[in-house]
Amino acid sequence: MSHPHPDLKPPGPLAPGALRIVPLGGLGEVGRNMAVLEFEGRLLVIDCGVLFPEDHQPGVDLILPDFGYLEDRMDQVEAIVLTHGHEDHIGAVPYLLRLRKDIPLIGSKLSLAFVAAKLKEHRIKPVLREVSEGQRRTFGVFDLEFVAVNHSIPDALAVAVRTPAGMVLHTGDFKMDQLPLDSRITDLRAFARLGEEGVDLFMTDSTNAEVPGFTTSERDIGPVLDSVFAQAEGRIVVxxxxxxxxxxxxxxxxxxxxxxxxxxxxxxxxxxMTIASELGYLNVPDGVLIDVKKIDDLPEDRMVLMCTGSQGEPMAALSRIANRDHRVSVGPGDTVILASSLIPGNENAVFRIINGLIRLGAKVVHQANARVHVSGHASAGELLYCYNIVRPKNVMPVHGEVRHLVANGALAVKTGVPPERVVLAEDGVVVDLVDGKAKIAGAVPCGYIYVDGSSVGGVTEAELKDRRILGEEGFISIFVVVDSSSGEVVAGPELHVRGVAEGEDKLAAIVPEITKALTEAAAGGNADTHQLQQVVRRVVGRFASSKLKRRPMIIPVVVES
Amino acid sequence: MSHPHPDLKPPGPLAPGALRIVPLGGLGEVGRNMAVLEFEGRLLVIDCGVLFPEDHQPGVDLILPDFGYLEDRMDQVEAIVLTHGHEDHIGAVPYLLRLRKDIPLIGSKLSLAFVAAKLKEHRIKPVLREVSEGQRRTFGVFDLEFVAVNHSIPDALAVAVRTPAGMVLHTGDFKMDQLPLDSRITDLRAFARLGEEGVDLFMTDSTNAEVPGFTTSERDIGPVLDSVFAQAEGRIVVxxxxxxxxxxxxxxxxxxxxxxxxxxxxxxxxxxMTIASELGYLNVPDGVLIDVKKIDDLPEDRMVLMCTGSQGEPMAALSRIANRDHRVSVGPGDTVILASSLIPGNENAVFRIINGLIRLGAKVVHQANARVHVSGHASAGELLYCYNIVRPKNVMPVHGEVRHLVANGALAVKTGVPPERVVLAEDGVVVDLVDGKAKIAGAVPCGYIYVDGSSVGGVTEAELKDRRILGEEGFISIFVVVDSSSGEVVAGPELHVRGVAEGEDKLAAIVPEITKALTEAAAGGNADTHQLQQVVRRVVGRFASSKLKRRPMIIPVVVES
Incomplete structure (x- = not known):
């Protein structure tokens, strides 16, 4: 398998008749999935999702794919294919459409409905092109065929992209539940037919490539829920x-x-759920839904609250219920079901909620003690089936951290794909399909684009570093006014301290020391405000490090008056 | 089972002849384990450990048990029993000994060696009282018997505390590996004998009470390591x-x-390992250890690096190796083994390291893909054995979050302990053993005591909240000097912005607005600096919220000159 070299150069021009693939997100992380296909100067985007920040990216709302590669070429974009309606596949569409509003969005009925609702909040009226499984549509130089795949959201599609350079089959996110609730299985007959025609490049979901065996059917959760509901005496919150x-x-x-x-x-x-119900994807049994405002009219053993917040989000209903800060209270006899995965990084927040609910006396059912969740992604066993059915000529694992991509590539090799035909690329790594062979051609810049309040891309690593220091250490600011001619201190030093343990009390002691140091510096003559600020920084920094044993941010401000 | 009431009052005086148990840490969290037993005005401390902070406690170094309950009674403390040498059982001893240095520390040879090494770093010379399994020793009113238990560190002890009020059996941390490496099993014959005599209160480790079945033997890791070593071609890092x-x-x-x-x-x-080897707990095969400085003299396939950092600690060797910032480099052909658990909250940091190592080409073996770790705690199956052997009259689950304590209590009930004899207490909840019955008697204050640089207990929730705001949102400080008589702005406004996206650029626009608002306020007459600061806060706050869509901390400073 070819590993991406860390020191890749920008790629040369694309060979005539060749296809270029540039992943702008999702390869090296779980989220912000986006790939750009280029043929004869025209571009096709597959997915455009967001990534949620980790602890080392504090305060950030969302992370977008890096559109930098596209910015000067927006007029060349033929369309955006959305494989399904999850945030990590559609969430960044509003930001891309800011660069050009009229790019057609191609997707299934439900995917387009979800993205349209999102765009409405951003006040964007999109150009929608609905497609469904089995259809074949041409968009410019790209000949697209859509294949049904099964996932943890209905109406997901894989897409086969035919150009004279060859056929690319991109799975999107998928699994191979053989008995899904809607009977809409991943269409392996289509995979087989495309495979017989010849899949030149197979871009396939790596999320569960490390997980041995097969993903359990969604349907298997039913009897578990049924048994929990049968035993529940009081309220049920899911x-x-x-x-x-x-x-x-x-x-x-x-x-x-x-x-x-x-x-x-x-x-x-x-x-x-309103959208899903209106479009016929959710079948609401007669009279089963009730407005939350009327829930208090029901006896406890007749109500279910179906809510968000399964990842420990502090403002969501579940967290507020655990903190007794919600109109619905739970206590002994009540049952709470977390019918969800536990996304890495959220463990502490989720367990805080579980502990809070147990402390209130509720019974808490979650994936660690009952099968109330199954994954939405194909495990290693299913991926092997796929490789054996498709028999791709080249493989490019997508959607996952490096460990997932590498595990997925290893599965391809086990089924007989030559190791040199498995391309392990991360975000920004350019892959060219030339003469039926996929090869790394170079790399383009591909950074994290942070959405932070009204700012898109304005948060730099320097600001995140400042936030990390401030969050860990707090700050001390020192304000002094000096006479512009004599350099004498005429006001201050005034200290402001935040987030420093016992800061105010301990630091009072150094005010005279600062004044003394400033007076000495001024007496030396010619000290400008910048130099005086350095004097203040030195005195305060030394004190913090020796007496507080901490390294808070220090902001000295010396103003002349 | 009796749940602790959230509105418990301080307990009344202890009944004559009764025993009081006050947990000051470890009940409601995994860490800072500490319990205080009181009989006839004398106190016995069992363990005194630290807790490591979570994300919502940024910058904090360590969390201690709340010694507040003991502070005025230090002269009544008879001794501190240390059940084993882990940080969450001994780490807070230096801080408790600051209150009184000559309290005897009771423990096994290895436990005392570990705590002595720690105290040496704190320049404290402790009073040590070495004991071993099978021994019975009297310390004041407390008659102590020590029982061997097996755990993930050698030489761990359970302790039976006899007073005229009855016998308490405290397991410490333990598991029941039937074939441990050192053949030192948890002494169930002693548990049985104590049970026959009559265990009035059983305080037992809850950590794995939610885990069904039995904990795998440490010995089972051996063949896995052997097979990984056999296949390894290059360097091995564990x-x-x-x-x-x-x-x-x-x-x-x-x-x-x-x-x-x-x-x-x-x-x-x-x-x-130097201590363990010197005391005979680690048997170093002849010539197998080598100084790390000489490791480059060895061929790659002859070396092993045994290092720390399995939890993703950024400064530890493993993280630095993954970031190519260590004298030992790894690449294709090399093998890295994480022979450790993944402590909740550390997932992202650990997977970042695993991805980094895989990106470098290394093979990474960890508990998700091979049995290279087993837990140090008894699972539900083993706890059931314990309850059936000991047949305690009262049970008080210790060591764990609420979910663990509740699960452990439920196991006791399953073996026939009456639910009303299972006391579910959290930190600070006072349990009295009176006439053979354990009951909640009230609660004492028991907060988190933060170690933060040189400060012990100086970090308050207010400071943590400031750190969280600063870490998420950054800050804007605004310095202005106004004329003391006219109120006219004579210097500034000078803005300092940290951690705010595009802060400097965007905020330049509001400088004139601030000046205008201040001038207007001053013209109104009688505006003191406090009021002028409010004016500045309002202008800047409104701008941040409407234009930046963020809520940074705002520090207005108006000084008169």
């Missing part, structure tokens, strides 16, 4: 992802079977 | 906990069997 239509379907069905009514809670939950 | 003597033993044995030599890396690893 938390899950707001786009997981089939999970919500199973909750509605269990509620209906046990004579309970369900209130949907959380803006995204209500919005998405 | 990361684990620096106190896990038996884990290191198995690495030394595997290295010896495969003709490799081992360099210990990391201050705590070297210190602990």
């Amino acid at each position: 938390a899950s992802f707001s786009s997981h239509v089939h999970r919500v379907q199973q909750v509605l069905d269990a509620a209906d079977a046990h004579g309970r009514r369900v209130a949907l809670v959380g803006r995204s939950m209500v919005r998405n | 990361a684990s906990f620096s106190s896990h003597v038996h884990r290191v033993q198995q690495v030394l044995d595997a290295a010896d069997a495969h003709g490799r030599r081992v360099a210990l890396v990391g201050r705590s690893m070297v210190r602990n």
Whole structure:
């Protein structure tokens, strides 16, 4: 397998008749999935999602793919294919459309409905091109065929992209549940047919490539929910992802079977389930839904709250219920189900909520003690099936951290794909398909683009570093006014201290020391405000390091008056 | 089971002849374990450990048990029993001894050696009282018997405390490996004998109470390590906990069997293994250890690096190796083994390292893909054995979050302990053993005591909140000098901005606005500096919220000159 070289140079011009693939996100992380295909100067975008920040990116709202590569070429973009309606595949569309509003968005009915709702919030009216499985459509130089795939959201599509350079099959996110709730399975017959025609490059979901065996069927959760509902004496609260239509379907069905009514809670939950229900993806049993405002009219053993917040989000309903800060209270006899995965990094927040609910006396059912969640991605066993059915000529693992991409590539090799035909690329690494062979051709800049309040791309690593220092150490600012001619201190030093342990008290002691140091510096003559600021920084820094044993940020301000 | 009431009052005086138990840490969290037993005005402390902070406690170095309950009663403390040498059981001893240096420390040979090494760094010369399994010793009113238990560090002890009020059996941390490396099993014959005599209160380790079945034997890791070593072509790097003597033993044995030599890396690893080896707990095969400085003299396939950093600690060797910032480099053909658990909250940091190592071409073996770690705690199956052997009259689950304590209590009930005899207490909840019955008697204040640089207990929740705001949002400080009589702005406004996206650029626009607002306020007459500061805060706050869509900390400073 060819590993990307860390010191890749920008690629040369694309050979005539060749296809170029540039991943701008999702290869090296779980999220912000986006790939750009180029043929004869025209560009096709596949997915355009967001990534959620980790602890070392404090305060950041969202992370976008790096559109830098596209910025000067927006007029060449033929269309954006959206494989499904998850945030990590559609969330960055509003930001890309800011660069050019009229790019057609191609996707299934549900995917387009989800992205349209999102764009409406951004006040963008998109150009939508609905497609469905089995259809073949030409967009400029790109001949697209759509294939049904099964995932943790309905109506997901894989896409085969035919150009004279060869055929690329991109799976999007998928799994191979053989008995899905909507009977819409991943279309392996289509995969086989495309494979027989010849898949030159197979871009396939790596998320679960490290997981041995097969992903459990969504349907297997049903009996577990049923048994939990049967035993529940009081209120039932279920938390899950707001786009997981089939999970919500199973909750509605269990509620209906046990004579309970369900209130949907959380803006995204209500919005998405309204869309899914209107479009026929969610079958709401007669009378089972109830407005949350009316939930108090029901006896405790007749209600279900279906809410968001399964990842420990502090403002979501589940967290507020655990903190007794919600209109619905839970206590002994009540049951809370976290019908969701535990995304790495969220463990402490989620367990804080679980502990809070248990402390209140509730029974808490979650994936560690019952099968109330299954993954949305194909495990290693299923990926092997795929490789054996498609028999691709070249493989490019997508969607995942390096460990996932490498594990996925290893699976391809096990099925007989030559190691040199497996391309391990990370974000920004350019892959050219020339004469039926995929090869790394170089790399383009591909950084993290942070959305932070109204700023898109304005947060730099320097600001994140400042935030990390401020968050860990706090700061001390020292304000002094000196006479512009004599250099004498005429006001201050005034100290402001935040986030420093015992800062105010301990630091009072150094005010005279600062004045003394400034007076001495001024007496030496010719000290400008910049030099005086350095004097202040030195005195305060030395004190913090020796007496406080900390390194707070120090902001000395010396002003002349 | 009796849940602690959230509104507990301070307990009344202890009934004559009764025993009081006050947990000051470890009940409601994994860490800072500490319990105080009181009989006839005398106090016995069991363990005194630290807790490591979570994300919502930024910058904090350590968290201590709350000694407030003891502060005025230090002369009544008879002794501190240390059940074993882990940081979460001994780490806070130096801070408690600051209050009174001559309290005897009771523990096994290895536990005392570890705590003595720690105290030496704090320049404290402790009073040590070595004990071993099977011994019975009287300390004042407390008659102590020590029982061997097996854990992830050698020489761990349970302690039976006899007073006329009854017998308490405290397990410390333990598991029931039936074939441990040192053949020193948890002494169930002693548990049985004590049970026959009558255990009035059983305080037992809850850490793994939620885990069904039995904890795998440490010995089972041996063949896995052997097979990884056999396949390794190049360098081998193993990361684990620096106190896990038996884990290191198995690495030394595997290295010896495969003709490799081992360099210990990391201050705590070297210190602990030197102690363990000198005291005979670690058997170093002849010539297998080598100084890390000489490791470059060895061929790659003859070396093993045994290091710390398995939890993703950024300054430890493993992280630096992954970032190519260490004298030892790894690449294709090399093998890295994380022979450790993944402590919740550390996932992102650990996976960043794993991805970094895989990117460099190394093979990474960790608990998700091979059995290279087993837990140090008894699972539910083993706890059931314990309850059935001991048949305690009362049970008080210790060591764990609420979910662990509740699960442990439920196990006791399953074996026939009456639910009303299972006391679920959290930190600070006072439990009295009166006439053979354990009951919650009230609660004492028990907060988090933060160690932060030189400050112990100086960091308040207010400062942590400031740090969280600063870390997420950054700050804007505005300095202005106004004329003391006219109120006219004579210097500034000078803005200092840190951690705010595009802060400097965007905020330049509001400088005239601030001046204008100040001038208007001054013209109104009688505006003091405090009021002028409010004016500045309002202008800047409004701008940040409407234009930046953020809420940075705002520090207005108006000084008169």
